[in-house]
Each structure stands twice: as C-alpha cells, then as structure tokens.
Amino acid sequence: MNSNTSSSAYKDLDPAKLPSHVAIIMDGNGRWAKKRLLNRIKGHERGSETVRAIVRACRKIGISYLTLYAFSTENWQRPRSEVTALMTLLKKFLESEQKEMLDNNIRLYAIGQIERLPKNVRQVLYKAMTLTKKNNGMILNLALSYGGRAEIVKMVKEIAIKAKDDIIDPDSITPEIISEHLYTSEIPDPDLLIRTSGEMRISNFLLWQIAYTEIYVTDTLWPDFGKDEFVRILQDYQQRERRYGKV
Ligand code: IPE
Ligand code: IPE
Ligand code: MG
Secondary structure, X not given: OOHHHHHHHHHOOOHHHXXXXXXXXXXXXXXXXXXXXXXXXXXXXXXXXXXXXXHHHXXXXXXXXXXXXXXXXXXXXXXXXXXXXXXXXXXXXXXXXXXXXXXXXXXXXXXOOHHHOOHHHHHHHHHHHHHOOOOOOEEEEEEEEEOHHHHHHHHHHHHHHHHHOOOOOHHHOOHHHHHHOOOOOOOOOOOEEEEOOOOOOOOOOOOOOOXXXXXXXXXXXXXXXXXXXXXXXXXXXXXXXXXXXXX
16 A cells, blocks of 8 residues: 555544544445446445455544445345345455454444344354454444344334333433434444445435434445545545534
C-alpha cells in the first residue's frame, strides 16, 4: 500500500469531527461485472477486495465502528449459484482477514440471522469473533442474512414474551429498551450511511438505527469504490450540521 498518498488524504480530516459509526450498503457488484461482460460472481470477488481496502482505511482513520451490509434476508432469493458463491467468498474473507484483524486490534462482530448461514461459514465466523473478542481498536460489524424488519419482529417477540412473563411493564417501554433488544444492542446508531451505485433506497437496512443518520449515496459501483472517495465522503460529512430536529 502507498502510505504517502493515504496519510496525505487522511490529513484533511478533522479528527474531532469523525463519525464514530459508519454503515455501508455495498451495492453494484453485479452491474460492475455486467459492464465488463463478466459473470456477477466476478463482481462479488472484486467487491470483497474493496471490503479489505475500506476496513483498512477505517482502522487507519480512526473510525470506531464499521457496519457492512454484506447479505440481506432478501438476498436468499437470488439464484442458488450466486448465494453459494457469496457464502464461499464470505468464508474466504473471514479466513484471510483473521490475521489482519488480530494484528490491527479489530474486533469482528455480526448481526442478522446467523443461524441461517451454512455451518462451515458459521464456524469460521464464530472462530474469528472469538479470537478477536478482546480487540478494541475498531469493531467490524458484518450484517449477514440481515433484515431490518426481521430484526424488529425479533425485538417485538422478545419484549412481548417478557411482558407476558411480567419481566417488563408495557408502560415502561422506552426507545432505549427497544434498542437493547435489537442485534445492535452493543453498538451505537450509525452517524453516516453510505450507499454505492446510486440507488436511493434503504433496502431493509438498520431501519430503527438510522433515524438520525446522515446519508450519502454515490454512483460509484462498490468494486470501483476506494479510500480516496471514502475520505471525500467523510470530508462532506464533516461539513454537515446535524440538527436532530432542533434549531
Ligand atoms: C451488492 O451487489 C452485493 C450484494 C447484495 C450481496 P449486487 O449483487 O446487489 O449488485 P447489483 O445491484 O446487481 O449491481
Ligand atoms: C442491498 O443491496 C443488500 C446488500 C448490499 C447486502 P440489494 O442489491 O440487495 O438491494 P436492492 O435489491 O437494490 O434493493
Ligand atoms: Mg444490488
């Protein structure tokens, strides 16, 4: 990696105004491949290279939490061959990045219906999560078989059962109690949400958590995305005034 260019790009960022939590909808792998008359899988392969680059950049810049939307509950409806290829890539990524995460004090975390992932993927995922459990430099949070609505259904069921069993009084339910029953209970809400490849939609990502998140949509396809554009987006974020409904 060229450390000169990276340090000069990062220098333009105000360390006091960095987002603590960046979430990314990594979209456009299929279109990237289609433009090149390649199989969609090639796009996912290139996309996983971008993941490596952005994880590194976030760690260097000093982002505390990075959440990546890697696979949605709806993505199970893609052709079986594509789902299998994505799961294989995920397993490869987890295996190859384990050392990098340990060397760079990165803790791996995952949100979503992890039980739906193939057993061999779950095994490497749990191994990497356990090995990096004590790391506190950055949390890399992967959204896997994640859906915001499924997460809300899970939260409502858990709270309803506690109400039925007299553990929770319905009158005392607060936004904080709801947050505690989501997958992200240990993670603050995102400050910045980036979506690549131009689509102006949320696609069932972190529905509750993005209530006051700043949104940035870039036309760049995920495999073409890189740290220079990421730094420009962070600079744009640093210019924004977050009002939270106040004046
Ligand atoms: C994002 O790229 C990766 C996943 C959703 C797993 P896509 O595969 O959605 O790419 P496009 O949207 O078809 O270009
Ligand atoms: C969102 O992208 C899901 C992930 C990036 C994992 P999709 O490509 O699945 O979303 P839609 O279909 O454009 O809404
Ligand atoms: Mg897509």
